Amino acid sequence: MAIITPVLLVLLCARSEICLYGRSHFQASQMASTVADAVSRYEAVTSADITSIFSVSSQVMGTEDFKDNGYVILSSVSRTGGATPKVAWQCKGGGHASTSRIGAVTKDATPPGGLVLDAMDDVIVAEVFYKYSPLFANAVPGLNDELYKTAVFRPRLGSLTSASRLLAPSEG
Template structure:
C-alpha cells in the first residue's frame, strides 16, 4: 500500500520554516527577560530595605545611648531611682521602635576613680528598659571598670556610662541577613558635681 502526500513540502522544509518563523518572532522576549530578572530585582530591593533598616537601627540606638547618658549627667549631686526608671520607661520612644521593651536593654553605670586610686571602679549600676538581659561590658559594682575605647579618667573624677543593647531581627527572613545584637556606649562627665552615690535602683 502506498501513501500519497498532497503537500509538496518535505518534513525538513516544514521544520526549517517553523524554526525561521520562531527565531524571527520576538513577541515574548520582554516577558522572558522579566521572568529572569524579577528574582534578582527582588533580592536587590529586599537587601536595600534591610541594609537601610540596619543603618537606621544603629543610628537610633546610638542616639538613645547619648540621650540617656547625657540626661543622667545633668543631675546635681545625686540622682534617684525614679528618674532612671522614667528614662527606662521611655526607651522605646527614644529609639523610635515599638519592640524595644521586648528586644532592648539599658545599663547605666557610674564609674569613679578615687583620689590616690590606681584604677577607676564601678560605683553604681542600674539596669532595665527591656527584656533583653545582657551583662555590662563596663563591669560590676565595686570592680575595676573597663571603659570603652581604652578611655581613662583622672583621680577624683567620675563619668556616667550608658550601654544600650538591641536585638535586631530582619523583616525579610529569606535574605542572608541574620539577627544580631546592636551594642552602643556613651560616656558623659557629670556637669554639676559627682554622681557616685547609688540611686537605689
C-alpha cells in the same frame, strides 16, 4: 522579565534590610547618648529619675519591640582614690537582659574606647543592647545579631558617684 524580576526583588529586599539595620544602629547610638546625657544633668539621681528615663527608652529608640529586645545599663565609673577606675553604681532596664561590658558594681571598670580617667574623675556610661531581628529573614546574611552602643558623659553639676538615693543601685 522572568529572570530579572526575582533578582530585582532580592536586591530591593536586601537594600531595605541594610537601610533598616543602619537605622537601628543610629537609633541605638542616639539612645545611649540621650540616656547618658539626661542622667549627667542631675545633681543627685534617684530611682524615680532613672525609672522615668528608662520609661521613654522605646520612644527614643523609635520602635515598640525595644521593651522585649532591648536593654539599657547605666553605670557611674569613677577613679576616686585609686589607680583603677571602679563602677560606683549601676542601673539596668529593658526586656532583653544583658551583662555590662563596663564591669560590675564595686569592681574594676573597663571604660569604653580605651577611655583613661584622671585621678578624681567620674563619668556616666550608658550601654544599649538591642537584639536586631531582620524584616526579611535571609535577605542579607549576618544581620541577625545584637547591637551594642555606648555613650560617656561627665556629670555637669558635681559627682554622681554616690548611689545612696537609688533604691536598688544594681537594678534600676
